[in-house]
Each structure stands twice: as structure tokens, then as C-alpha cells.
Amino acid sequence: MRLSRYFLPVLKETPAEAQIASHRLMLRAGMIKQASAGIYSWLPLGYKVLRNVERIVHEEQQRVGHIPMLMPTLQSADLWRESGRYDAYGPEMLRIRDRHERDMLYGPTNEEMITDIFRSHVGSYKDLPLTLYHIQWKFRDEVRPRFGVMRGREFLMKDGYNFDLTREDALHAYNRHLVSYLRTYERMGLQAIPMRADSGPIGGDDTHEFLVLAETGESEVFYDSEITDLKFGDRQIDPTSHEQCRAVLEEFTSRYARTDETHDEALFNEIPEARRRVARGIEVGQIFYFGTKYSEPMGATVQGPDGKPVPVHMGSHGIGVSRLVGALIEANHDENGIIWPEGVTPFHCGIVNLKQGDAQADEACTALYEAIEALGLEPLYDDRDERAGAKFATMDLVGLPWRITVGPRGLKNGVVELTSRRSGESEELPPEQAVEKIAQIYGKAV
Ligand code: ATP
Ligand code: MG
Numbered sequence: 452m453r454l455s456r457y458f459l460p461v462l463k464e465t466p467a468e469a470q471i472a473s474h475r476l477m478l479r480a481g482m483i484k485q486a487s488a489g490i491y492s493w494l495p496l497g498y499k500v501l502r503n504v505e506r507i508v509h510e511e512q513q514r515v516g517h518i519p520m521l522m523p524t525l526q527s528a529d530l531w532r533e534s535g536r537y538d539a540y541g542p543e544m545l546r547i548r549d550r551h552e553r554d555m556l557y558g559p560t561n562e563e564m565i566t567d568i569f570r571s572h573v574g575s576y577k578d579l580p581l582t583l584y585h586i587q588w589k590f591r592d593e594v595r596p597r598f599g600v601m602r603g604r605e606f607l608m609k610d611g612y613n614f615d616l617t618r619e620d621a622l623h624a625y626n627r628h629l630v631s632y633l634r635t636y637e638r639m640g641l642q643a644i645p646m647r648a649d650s651g652p653i654g655g656d657d658t659h660e661f662l663v664l665a666e667t668g669e670s671e672v673f674y675d676s677e678i679t680d681l682k683f684g685d686r687q688i689d690p691t692s693h694e695q696c697r698a699v700l701e702e703f704t705s706r707y708a709r710t711d712e713t714h715d716e717a718l719f720n721e722i723p724e725a726r727r728r729v730a731r732g733i734e735v736g737q738i739f740y741f742g743t744k745y746s747e748p749m750g751a752t753v754q755g756p757d758g759k760p761v762p763v764h765m766g767s768h769g770i771g772v773s774r775l776v777g778a779l780i781e782a783n784h785d786e787n788g789i790i791w792p793e794g795v796t797p798f799h800c801g802i803v804n805l806k807q808g809d810a811q812a813d814e815a816c817t818a819l820y821e822a823i824e825a826l827g828l829e830p831l832y833d834d835r836d837e838r839a840g841a842k843f844a845t846m847d848l849v850g851l852p853w854r855i856t857v858g859p860r861g862l863k864n865g866v867v868e869l870t871s872r873r874s875g876e877s878e879e880l881p882p883e884q885a886v887e888k889i890a891q892i893y894g895k896a897v
Contacts, residue, residue: 452818453799454833454845460496461845471667472652472711473780476789480849482776489596489604496844496849497776499797501607504775505586506637507794510634517582517611520562524588528554530563533749552694559588560747562767565612566806569763570751576616579753579763582624584611598667601733601776607773612764616747616755617840619693621740621764625657628738628768633683633703636735637712639775641782643735644678645703649712657740660710662732665781672732674708675722694726710734739765742894779855789850790872793892798831799823799853803842805858807834815857815867815882822886826895847872853892855885881887 460481460592465599469475476700477483482497493501509519525547531537537556565583573581586609629645636643643661662672664679681758688695707722707816709715710732719727729894743762747752771778783790791797800823806815816832822828831851833842846854856868856877865878869888872875880888890897 452829454831455835458829459845459849461717461848469599471598471601471781472784473601473631473667473777473836475731476526476598476780476848476850480789483600484822489593489602491600491603491605494655496797498781499758499793500776500791501773502774503795503797504779505607505609507638508770508772509561509619511638512584512609512611512633514634515631517584519585519630520583521585522558522561522568522587523560524590526561526564526772530567531556531564533747534563534566535748536563539716543593545590545592545845558587559566559589559591560608560627560767560769561587561610562612562765563749566749566765567743567752569614569751570746570860570871574754576753576755576761580613580615580620582611582613584609584768598669598777599739602669603773605897606771609770609772610787611768613766613768614751615762616762616763620720621742621766623696624702625738625740625768626693627690628766629659629703630688630690630696632736632738632768632770634639635770637665637683637794639779639794641735641779642679642721643744643773644672644674644708644709644732646672646674647691647704647713648710650842659704659738660734661736662710663735663778663782664730664732665778666731667781667856668731668733668777670732670734671711671714672709673714673719674728674730675706676726676728678703678706709866711763731772733781734771734774735778736768736770738766740764784850788842788848791850791852793841794851794854798851799828799848799893800830800855801846801849802830802832803839803846803854804832805839805842805856807836809859809864810856812859815862819855819857819867819886820881822883824885824892826890828853828889828893828895842885853889855882855889 462479466478481494483491487730502686529883547555589608590605615621641661645659646656668763742764746762752762756760780789802816804812806812812879852872854870868877869885870877889897
């Protein structure tokens with residue numbers, strides 16, 4: 452993309468209403484624009500990152516066998532009356548009436564709708580296990596929408612639902628989700644720690660939240676520092692293997708890590724003092740096993756092996772797709788702007804032309820641009836007639852992990868400059884080698 456033809460409305464001033472870095476930077480980098488409280492338009496740069504996050508979530512869900520679909524945002528109140536949640540949900544639910552006076556709502560989550568789909572089409576235990584998911588906009592009329600996309604009213608969520616014959620199978624689905632979530636966050640360049648959360652009416656070890664450590668996080672968290680050394684890495688886990696998935700769950704949840712909802716001071720104090728940590732975190736996902744809570748009242752049964760109908764065991768599992776964009780910035784920025792991890796960056800590298808209009812510099816930039824595109828990567832070429840300082844400031848603000856700087860002086864010696872946004876380190880090298888480096892970083896063959 453040539454910057455002169457793009458739509459990147461960066462702001463010079465720091466918006467006064469934004470209290471935390473990610474919100475400020477998303478506004479300044481022209482990623483979002485508030486439409487009304489807690490509701491945002493995703494401008495082109497923000498939209499690209501949102502799509503990248505979404506793509507990784509899709510790939511990792513499907514890697515473990517979960518099936519994508521799409522349910523609507525508007526739902527009928529009748530379904531929610533069946534589960535008893537229409538009255539129970541409270542003022543966070545946006546209630547709407549259509550022209551025929553039918554009660555509708557903008558879905559805050561989809562347990563009822565997916566259970567209805569399941570009971571209409573699945574009749575036998577032979578069709579299990581089944582996990583369906585979608586990535587769809589949700590609406591929750593939060594009392595205090597704030598921090599930009601981190602606590603919006605309209606927000607994008609991946610929500611998945613497992614249907615299993617037995618409690619044991621459903622707990623496997625739970626463990627499998629934990630495995631896939633660990634991989635998902637790591638691919639984005641984030642460490643998200645599974646923490647025991649409030650288990651609600653069912654009790655037991657049946658819900659974990661995934662938290663990204665950040666000073667601006669809304670949850671207070673307590674953990675054993677050893678947990679931050681755990682990496683999922685590129686281990687190959689068979690998603691159908693109960694043992695393998697359980698082993699991962701045990702490894703990642705055996706050390707103390709809890710949110711304030713479930714914190715137990717006495718247990719916490721059993722950790723050696725040097726390893727005790729109290730910090731803040733951003734919740735970027737949650738997994739939940741809830742058994743037959745919806746299947747029973749809504750009649751979602753299957754014929755079991757003995758021919759008798761049994762209610763299915765279910766769980767639901769969410770990832771905050773739009774919140775992740777904010778969380779990624781909270782975890783990756785400095786005073787000059789965003790620093791995108793390679794996995795989610797909106798453009799793979801920037802090209803800065805120090806002397807626009809200089810025939811040789813223009814030609815070298817175009818050649819680099821074409822070579823990088825030919826790799827299947829997307830460069831952002833700052834071809835505006837601007838001072839070098841302004842171009843660098845824009846690149847630093849929007850946070851592309853790599854920048855190639857091209858100027859007449861370097862070209863005389865046959866070199867351009869490749870700079871890492873994260874370390875700030877630069878090296879001079881011939882343009883072809885800069886392209887090779889970029890290819891290598893993104894795992895592309897030259
Ligand atoms: P919170 O405690 O932050 O209000 P929640 O526990 O009510 O969230 P879940 O129902 O677990 O939310 O939703 C799954 C994921 O969706 C959360 O882990 C979070 O990442 C994201 N999410 C929830 N509410 C919002 C919101 N208002 N804005 C943006 N993302 C949200
Ligand atoms: Mg939650």
C-alpha cells in the first residue's frame with residue numbers, strides 16, 4: 452500500500468478522553484473512531500489488525516477440529532425465556548421490539564441459540580462429540596464502557612460451544628480448548644495465563660480465564676512467578692487424545708494463579724515468598740464447563756447407547772477478539788507508539804523514502820515494494836512528500852515491526868537501512884538482502 456493513497460487519519464494531539472496507552476494509540480494511529488459510547492468504527496489500519504487476530508483464532512479453532520458457522524446478532528426473546536435468562540440477565544442486555552411487537556434482543560452471548568440449533572438437528576450420541584463456534588459481534592450495555600475497545604458495548608467475540616455425551620468427554624473438550632487457546636495467544640505474541648476464575652453454581656475446577664499481565668488491566672491477579680516461564684511453543688498435541696490435552700491443562704494450571712474472585716490468601720502464602728506476585732491483568736478469554744445447565748431446561752437430548760434420551764453435557768468458550776487488539780497494544784508499545792508482534796502486524800514492513808521525487812530513491816523504493824509484494828507480503832510505502840522526521844514518527848506510531856529506509860546517500864554506496872521497531876537497531880545492507888531478511892522473518896521463500 453502506498454501511504455499517499457491510503458486512509459490513515461493519524462492524530463497529532465493526544466486525545467484527552469483516553470486514559471490508557473492502547474486507547475490513546477489506537478485513536479492517534481487512526482485505527483478506530485468512536486461512534487457512540489463503547490461503539491467504534493474500525494478504520495482501515497485497525498480493521499487489518501482485527502482481521503489478523505480473527506484469522507489466527509479461526510485457524511487455531513479449526514486445527515483442533517472445531518467447526519465454524521455464523522449466528523445472527525439479533526435474537527428472539529422467546530429462546531431466552533426458555534432458559535430463564537431473559538429476566539435474569541438484567542440491564543446489560545439490549546432489548547428491542549420489532550414492528551410486530553415481538554421482543555428481540557441484541558445477543559450478549561449465544562448459549563440459547565446454539566442449544567436450539569443442536570436440539571433441532573442432532574438426535575443420536577453417534578453424532579457426538581461436536582463443537583461449533585462463530586466470531587460475531589456482541590452487545591452488552593456495560594455501565595461504564597471505557598478504555599476504548601477493551602471494554603466496549605459492541606465488541607467482537609469468538610464463542611464456541613461443545614456438545615458431549617458424558618461429563619468426561621465434556622471435560623476433554625474443556626482441556627482441548629485450553630490447549631488451543633494457549634497456542635492462539637502465543638501466535639499473536641502474547642502471554643495469556645490461565646487462571647482459576649469464579650466457578651459459579653457448578654463448582655469445581657470448571658472455569659479458567661486467560662489473563663494478559665498489564666498494569667492497566669481491570670482484574671487483580673495473584674500468581675506464582677514460575678508460571679510465567681511456561682511456554683506452549685510448537686508442541687504437537689493430538690486434539691482427540693484425552694491424556695495429551697489433560698497433561699497440558701495440568702502443566703499450565705498446577706501452579707497458583709487466580710483472579711481476585713477466587714483468590715485464597717492461605718493457599719497463596721504457601722508459595723515461597725520470592726515467587727508470590729500480585730499484579731493486574733486483562734481478561735482475553737474464558738473457558739467454561741457447565742454440564743446440562745442449558746440442555747436440560749431446553750430439551751437438548753440425544754439418544755444414548757442404551758436407546759434412552761440423555762441431556763448433553765456442554766461448555767462455552769470465549770475469546771475477546773476486539774479486546775485483544777487493545778491488549779496487544781498494552782503489552783507492546785513505547786513512548787513513540789505501537790510495536791506490533793509479527794503475527795498480527797497490519798503491514799509486514801514500512802518503506803520510508805527520504806527524498807521523494809529523487810529519481811534514484813523513488814526507483815529503489817518501487818523495486819523494494821514490488822519485491823516484497825512478490826513474496827506475498829504487504830509493505831506500507833511512505834511515498835508522501837514529507838520531512839524524514841515526520842515519516843519516521845508516523846512509522847513509529849503505527850508500529851510496523853520492520854522499516855526499510857531509502858535515501859540518496861545510502862544508495863550511492865548500494866545500501867538501504869533495515870530497522871527493528873522493537874530494538875531500535877539498524878543495519879545497512881544492499882536492497883536485495885533487506886528483502887531476503889524480510890522474507891526470512893516471515894517464513895517466506897525468496
Ligand atoms: P468481563 O469480566 O471483562 O466483563 P466477561 O467475563 O463478562 O468479561 P465473557 O462472557 O467471559 O466476558 O466473554 C468472553 C470474552 O469476551 C472475555 O474474556 C473478554 O475478553 C471479552 N469481553 C467481554 N466483555 C467485553 C467488553 N465489554 N468489551 C470487549 N470485550 C469483552
Ligand atoms: Mg469472562
